[in-house]
Amino acid sequence: xxxxxxxxxxxxxxxxxxxxxxxxxxxxxxxxxxxxxxxxxxxxxxxxxxxxxxxxxxxxxxxxxxxxxxxxxxxxxxxxxxxxxxxxxxxxxxxxxxxxxxxxxxxxxxxxxx
Amino acid sequence: xxxxxxxxxxxxxxxxxxxxxxxxxxxxxxxxxxxxxxxxxxxxxxxxxxxxxxxxxxxxxxxxxxxxxxxxxxxxxxxxxxxxxxxxxxxxxxxxxxxxxxxxxxxxxxxxx
Numbered sequence: 161x162x163x164x165x166x167x168x169x170x171x172x173x174x175x176x177x178x179x180x181x182x183x184x185x186x187x188x189x190x191x192x193x194x195x196x197x198x199x200x201x202x203x204x205x206x207x208x209x210x211x212x213x214x215x216x217x218x219x220x221x222x223x224x225x226x227x228x229x230x231x232x233x234x235x236x237x238x239x240x241x242x243x244x245x246x247x248x249x250x251x252x253x254x255x256x257x258x259x260x261x262x263x264x265x266x267x268x269x270x271x272x273x274x
Numbered sequence: 275x276x277x278x279x280x281x282x283x284x285x286x287x288x289x290x291x292x293x294x295x296x297x298x299x300x301x302x303x304x305x306x307x308x309x310x311x312x313x314x315x316x317x318x319x320x321x322x323x324x325x326x327x328x329x330x331x332x333x334x335x336x337x338x339x340x341x342x343x344x345x346x347x348x349x350x351x352x353x354x355x356x357x358x359x360x361x362x363x364x365x366x367x368x369x370x371x372x373x374x375x376x377x378x379x380x381x382x383x384x385x386x387x
Binding site: 192194196201202203204205206209211250254259260261262263264265266267 | 278305316317319322324329330365367374375376377378379380381
């Protein structure tokens with residue numbers, strides 16, 4: 161079975177400061193990894209995904225994430241956050257085979273402080 | 275392009291009543307997922323359909339919950355009878371064949387009194 165751990169439930173950060181949201185996963189097989197963002201009262205939308213190839217993945221809104229197989233991590237980073245980045249961020253994992261059932265983490269609320 | 279459409283967006287009902295949530299996936303997508311989001315349990319997969327056929331319903335909490343997908347453009351999630359612990363935001367998501375990304379609807383916020 162696969163699982164995802166997001167250790168930080170809330171991360172406050174000042175505007176224009178860098179941010180890292182942590183994600184660790186567990187799986188016995190090859191995985192796909194995702195970061196989704198949820199703005200208030202909206203559904204989730206994809207920020208970025210890792211399927212294979214380069215371990216550094218760039219997504220929308222200036223976010224990037226790095227897949228580290230030895231650390232089983234997929235941390236999300238942004239060098240300079242904006243007020244509009246205030247949202248909840250979900251890390252997710254799916255096995256690369258089968259129907260690719262996605263397991264979501266518990267989410268990290270990013271609060272950007274002006 | 276229209277995204278995933280869910281209705282109603284908000285539903286308030288009394289314990290014991292039947293609740294029906296509706297979803298229209300993105301045209302051409304052949305996979306559909308129903309999720310439930312609560313503060314306590316996060317985002318949970320309830321059921322997954324592929325080509326209108328239920329493939330994985332292991333997340334359906336109990337017999338009070340049922341889901342159908344009569345055709346490629348419509349799905350329902352029904353709760354009968356509803357209980358206060360069913361209060362949550364219910365999301366529908368769809369996915370095109372050969373892709374890994376799920377596209378989420380705006381959700382239905384359900385409150386059972």
